Amino acid sequence: MLEPIQQNVRDLGTILGKTIAADEGEQWLKNIEAVRLEGRELAAGDSKAITALQTHFAQCNEHDMLIYARAFSQFLNLVNLAEQQYTTDPQGLAELDLAHPLEDLKTKIHNTDPTIITAALSKLKIELVLTAHPTEVNRRTFIHKYNQIGQALDVSDNIDFSRIEELISQAWHTDEIRQQRPTPLQESRRGLNSIADNFWYAVPKFMRELDDFSYEMTGQALPQHATPIKMASWMVRRSRW
Template sequence: MAQYAALKANVSLLGTKLGDTIRNQLGDAVLQRVEQIRLLSKAARQGNEQQAEQLKQVLTSLSDDELLPVARAFAQFLNLANLAEQHHTISQAGQNTIEKPQPIDELLEKLQQQQVSTEHVIAAVENLSIELVLTAHPTEVSRRTLIHKLSEIAGCLEQLEQQHSAEQQQVIQQRLFELISQAWHTNEIRQQRPTPVDEAKSGFAVIETSLWQAIPEFFTPVR
């Protein structure tokens, strides 16, 4: 669909840069294996039973030396695709094409339908208690360094949306490749059980990459 053209372009760009990284680090054979699995998976998802069976055969035939790089390749691609999707929701292209929900309007309409009094609504809002809670989740394995790399990659996508000269675009593209290469070399899985200090540092990453900029902007009055 046309409304997702920018998103698809960014996913393709990040996937290409990741492919270049895999080729440089592991050679064409690994990249071709990853691409074969990707294409077979896409065909199988569309209902092609023959391709689905071939996909099973390819996956079961992977050697021990192939398993880890292939798994990491798809894990990294999913990270980058998710990043592109998150960026799209706040990008200029996304703002112009995404249908935005209006939860406050919907809530007020529902309250009106249920004949909830204005005084009751005001009292409920005044009694709200909103607190920041940073918790450790067993599925959250992203290292702090990787989170920072992904944040910088998102920054490159934002820069590419702006009007730059061909030379500037090339510099940004090169930086994007460097960041994806660095992310590839970042071990995502901890070798040791995280300590409370490690968990606290993960919370710091949320503050550094999001809240540190967002909260002052939220409380700064528009002039």
């Protein structure tokens, strides 16, 4: 019996394969599988595999190479989603035996003077810097599709694979690469979207956990004016260079 993460990877790969076959033809599944097996042999140390891959790709035109690149890129994206779902699921965390950072810290400082802990918390400064690297070329539409797939995988007890199949198909048919360099305004919007999609939920959650940590270790909650986390950005500055 396969582990949950292995089963999810297999299911997602199967759906992606069906999508590619429907769009490009069944032969492409065989082509991609052949390249995958040759790549695995190369990783295992088979020196003959590199010759086979070179011969294979030498016969490809630009369109063929793009299909291979997109197929493996999107498969790796799906593998990452499956891993993220597994490591954030309570059952997955239990099996991986990963301790929460603050819980781990408690065991290391349980005999520390509370005044020292309070002083350390008052000096805590975390700066989250929003960046837009020139190599970040994926369109937000494409990224949003994978966010939705991740959300669908989060319902571990009743995963809606028909919805996931629809989203994978949409992602495959989406032009994921930006054709033009983003403007400063577009980069700023991307940063705001990151705040809305991620930090809006993660930062308050962390602050509640830190407040609980402070109360448990010192008997005092964090001061109401405490702002250990601040946001920064160098998007517009970078785009002006």
